[in-house]
Amino acid sequence: MRTSEPRGRSIRLMALICGGVFVMIAIALIAGHTAGPNIAYVRSNDLIAKYAGTIESHQVAQKEQQKWRANLDTLHGDYRRAVNLYNETYAGLSAPERKDREDNLSRQKEQVTSYAQEVERLAAEEDEKLMQGVLSQINTFIAAYGKEHGYDMIFGTTAAGSLLYAEDGYDITDDVLKSLNTHYKTSDATPPAKQ
Amino acid sequence: MRHLLQNSRWKSLAFTFCCAVIFSCCDNTRTVKEYEAWINEPEQGLRKSRDIDGLEITLKYIPSELLVYKELQQEESKAPISKDSLRLQYKNSLTFLMTFTASDTSHQGRDVMMRDVASQQDLVGRMMTMNFDLGEMLSLSTPAGTIRPVLTHLEGSYGMRRERQMVLAFTDMIEGKRVLDADTIDIAFIDKVFDTGIHHFMFETSDLRSASELFPSDSIK
Numbered sequence: 132m133r134t135s136e137p138r139g140r141s142i143r144l145m146a147l148i149c150g151g152v153f154v155m156i157a158i159a160l161i162a163g164h165t166a167g168p169n170i171a172y173v174r175s176n177d178l179i180a181k182y183a184g185t186i187e188s189h190q191v192a193q194k195e196q197q198k199w200r201a202n203l204d205t206l207h208g209d210y211r212r213a214v215n216l217y218n219e220t221y222a223g224l225s226a227p228e229r230k231d232r233e234d235n236l237s238r239q240k241e242q243v244t245s246y247a248q249e250v251e252r253l254a255a256e257e258d259e260k261l262m263q264g265v266l267s268q269i270n271t272f273i274a275a276y277g278k279e280h281g282y283d284m285i286f287g288t289t290a291a292g293s294l295l296y297a298e299d300g301y302d303i304t305d306d307v308l309k310s311l312n313t314h315y316k317t318s319d320a321t322p323p324a325k326q
Numbered sequence: 327m328r329h330l331l332q333n334s335r336w337k338s339l340a341f342t343f344c345c346a347v348i349f350s351c352c353d354n355t356r357t358v359k360e361y362e363a364w365i366n367e368p369e370q371g372l373r374k375s376r377d378i379d380g381l382e383i384t385l386k387y388i389p390s391e392l393l394v395y396k397e398l399q400q401e402e403s404k405a406p407i408s409k410d411s412l413r414l415q416y417k418n419s420l421t422f423l424m425t426f427t428a429s430d431t432s433h434q435g436r437d438v439m440m441r442d443v444a445s446q447q448d449l450v451g452r453m454m455t456m457n458f459d460l461g462e463m464l465s466l467s468t469p470a471g472t473i474r475p476v477l478t479h480l481e482g483s484y485g486m487r488r489e490r491q492m493v494l495a496f497t498d499m500i501e502g503k504r505v506l507d508a509d510t511i512d513i514a515f516i517d518k519v520f521d522t523g524i525h526h527f528m529f530e531t532s533d534l535r536s537a538s539e540l541f542p543s544d545s546i547k
Contacts (some may be wrong), residue, residue, distance in 0.1 A: 187524050191516060264523025267379040316526055 143300060168283035171303040172294055173273070176286040178304055181310045184268055188261040195257060199250045206243045270310050336459035348408055353474070358395055364540075371533035381441060382429040385513060385527040387534055390416035419476070420466075420496045420505060422513065425521070427489040438490055441520060455479050455519055460492060463516045464537040468508035470500040481490075506531045 375384040428438040461478045477495040513527040
């Protein structure tokens with residue numbers, strides 16, 4: 132008779148604990164359903180500008196464009212020298228010689244202009260291609276980051292105003308940028324998991 | 327006396343069993359096939375990959391011992407070739423296998439070469455770039471400096487496969503310093519083939535060194 136009282140007490144205690152756990156699980160499930168989607172946003176322009184991939188892409192593009200611009204400078208130099216020589220010898224030239232030299236100078240100038248236009252076109256094309264790659268990298272990373280961190284949606288703010296207002300707490304730009312830059316240099320296949 | 331004899335027999339059996347268990351646990355010998363599977367394990371640090379917008383770019387280190395083994399296998403039916411001369415040939419280089427795979431199969435034709443291709447001219451241009459210009463898009467850097475690959479070779483240009491593979495070979499010296507003496511090496515790829523930006527593949531040189539040490543050397547006859 133003496134032993135049955137503590138046993139009954141422990142059964143009651145167990146039932147109480149189980150009941151508590153059940154209630155907590157139910158609350159968590161209801162809260163999960165009613166909490167709504169997990170949303171955040173990033174400042175797109177800041178993210179793109181401060182991404183290590185963007186900075187390096189600009190450096191690579193500039194290096195390449197320097198080579199083309201050096202060629203252009205050489206062509207400009209040749210043309211200026213030819214014009215100076217023509218001016219210096221102008222008085223001693225006959226009319227047909229002057230015409231011949233002027234035609235040559237005109238052709239040379241056309242070549243310089245067309246090369247300059249080609250350089251501008253190639254530079255713009257190169258920039259566009261590299262930026263396309265940068266944006267692909269950022270978009271792929273954010274999709275993986277969102278999945279890894281349990282976000283339902285990640286918005287990107289732009290100057291055009293796709294997102295007009297959100298509390299600062301929803302801004303994850305700094306965290307995303309930090310992970311993105313780490314990922315860029317470490318070549319891990321997926322973004323780091325949530326701490 | 328009989329009991330003692332029986333007891334000692336049991337002891338020797340138990341000892342043999344323990345030895346067998348210990349040796350089987352410590353045995354590092356593996357077949358070349360197992361070794362190749364081991365290289366592909368992500369935790370070994372010999373294979374690095376990037377997945378950008380449905381395109382997977384993988385860079386895998388191929389130890390020179392494995393290259394020698396493969397070449398000997400191929401050469402078996404042809405004229406005999408000395409394994410020592412092959413070892414010498416591969417000794418002073420670092421070889422990597424670069425693979426482009428269409429991880430997103432929704433892309434046109436599923437073949438990675440057809441990814442975002444608008445015309446036949448685009449496709450021909452891509453083939454030309456991969457065959458002749460890839461070396462200019464790649465570099466290997468250590469604190470000692472930066473080098474370009476001495477060899478790039480596109481494999482299976484006309485194969486009906488989803489992926490394309492490139493063999494890249496770098497010299498093992500930069501400015502008189504051994505590449506494997508650095509702690510890490512950074513292989514950068516400026517992708518002008520699929521326009522997916524710049525990619526860095528960082529390798530720990532300790533991983534590369536251990537890969538060579540763990541090659542089942544007795545498989546090279």
